[in-house]
Amino acid sequence: DERVIAGVTCDKNQALVAVLGMPDEPGSAAKVFTRLSTKGISVDMIIQSMGKEPHTNDIAFTVNTWDLQNAQGLMDRLLGDLGARSVEIDDKIAKISIVGVGMIDRPGIASGMFEALAEAQINIKMISTSEIKISVLVEKSNADKAVQAIHAKFFVAEQSLVDSKS
């Protein structure tokens, strides 16, 4: 498994914005991201899971920390037009990612990352994946510990392999 991971990355410049309780119907997501795009606000992660209550859903996204106030203000002003309930933000997050080709098909990779975080007593706030990348949001104060724990899980084993061969 170790050889599948190319590396562990950490981005502490992200802040989270979540628009809660919007109508779960065609057009809601478009309104949110058209508003951000016309103001030139770049978005990094976009995460929408299953709606908890019928007919409503939440959309969370991350922006650069310097865009947070602007993005929050835009979403606050959009609430009425969107018919959403509220906007929440979290500026104490860091995005930790593992990158590697063909990773997601190997079931042990995701569990390895999550086990490393569990063993280090680090809570996972959000998760998003693609074929070559698994990203989690954690408390920013846990970022460095998270990187070390994941690195130790995937690379130290390989290192000791190297050591024992030399």
Added chain:
Amino acid sequence: DERVIAGVTCDKNQALVAVLGMPDEPGSAAKVFTRLSTKGISVDMIIQSMGKEPHTNDIAFTVNTWDLQNAQGLMDRLLGDLGARSVEIDDKIAKISIVGVGMIDRPGIASGMFEALAEAQINIKMISTSEIKISVLVEKSNADKAVQAIHAKFFVAEQSLVDSKS
């Protein structure tokens, strides 16, 4: 914008499993994916957004349709050990993705995809992104219409450019 998208893909072989109401504490995610990994079940998307109630959260993931019954059974048996509330599945989904390098930094790309779906009256069930890919889950019956709508939004403009030059 058009040139940033390399293509639109559609995967109708995915099914959704969601584990609802699990304790939002270190270790929960590891239990879910360790269980799947020991049974060799490959997972494609993993999506966890913000928890709706305090101290609990949901994790949704997609598996190949032929693994759905197996994955559901595993999660049902895990509910007690995990302290989670319930397992939900959805086998009428399709994953629609747009792929392109450096996409997510261009705010207009995500909004373009969501606008195309809104104009085609297609509801977005879930969203997950990475730097080079934006994926949404839609009703499987909407999959082909979704691909056409997105393709028309990003490529037809380019096509008519080509036509007017010839």
